[in-house]
Amino acid sequence: MLSSLLDFTDPAIASLYIAGITGLIAAGALYYAKKAPEKRDLERVEMNTADTAQRLEQMHTELAENTAKTNERLDGMENHLAQMGKLAREQSAREALNARAQRVSITAMTGMVPVAYPMEITLTLMEADVVPTRVEPFSESGSFGSFPCNAVRQGCWSAKIQPRQVNRWYASGFPVDDITYRRRVKLRIYMLIEEQEVHRDFAAQLECIDGTFTLDGSY
Numbered sequence: 001m002l003s004s005l006l007d008f009t010d011p012a013i014a015s016l017y018i019a020g021i022t023g024l025i026a027a028g029a030l031y032y033a034k035k036a037p038e039k040r041d042l043e044r045v046e047m048n049t050a051d052t053a054q055r056l057e058q059m060h061t062e063l064a065e066n067t068a069k070t071n072e073r074l075d076g077m078e079n080h081l082a083q084m085g086k087l088a089r090e091q092s093a094r095e096a097l098n099a100r101a102q103r104v105s106i107t108a109m110t111g112m113v114p115v116a117y118p119m120e121i122t123l124t125l126m127e128a129d130v131v132p133t134r135v136e137p138f139s140e141s142g143s144f145g146s147f148p149c150n151a152v153r154q155g156c157w158s159a160k161i162q163p164r165q166v167n168r169w170y171a172s173g174f175p176v177d178d179i180t181y182r183r184r185v186k187l188r189i190y191m192l193i194e195e196q197e198v199h200r201d202f203a204a205q206l207e208c209i210d211g212t213f214t215l216d217g218s219y
Helices: 011-035 039-101 163-172
Strands: 106-109 119-125 131-139 150-153 156-161 174-176 179-193 196-209 212-218
Touching: 039 179, 039 196, 106 179, 106 196, 119 131, 119 179, 119 212, 131 156, 131 163, 156 163, 163 179, 163 196
Parallel strands: none
Antiparallel strands: 106 119, 106 212, 119 156, 131 179, 150 156, 174 179, 179 196, 196 212
16 A cells, blocks of 8 residues: 555656645745745835944044044144243243343443433443443333434443433432432333343432533443
8 A cells, every 4th residue: 555655656646746745835935935024124224224324424424523623623732832832932032131131231421411401321331232222211100201322432322311301300219318409210221132122220310400410320
């Protein structure tokens, strides 16, 4: 009997065998068809992929913008530090020139000048590379003007102060040793050192006797 069932020469048995195999193949195809992704799944995957790509592009753009801003800030900080360094060097050089100005040897003298005439102050300097540019009589109450210096000869300059300013300057001074006609006054002398204008302040004595002024000061 078994040999009869396995006899593929029998048309009936062969048909049954083929039908069984066909059924198995159909069942397998149905199973894998159910397991295969549907169109909606593929659309969701494509949408998620597109969203991810868009977010990555946005992140890339934001990173590039932030990097540019950071570089700009770093450049700004570098320029600021360079400027601060330059200002510090200029300040240091300025302080060195001011310190040198305080050591310049200057003599300021006048002859006897009537109160109604301009006072001509003669300045004598020992340093050949120092050039006085202007003088400024002043006191605690303020300045009485600025007057240019003119070269007279090597190492010698002069500046003229107008009578009104001289009288105000004298009136602002303090008596010296209770001598009412002799006043202690202040004189600021501006000068060029290494092509930079600096100044030095001096205390001088200004006398007024019989309507005549005389200034004496060695510094």
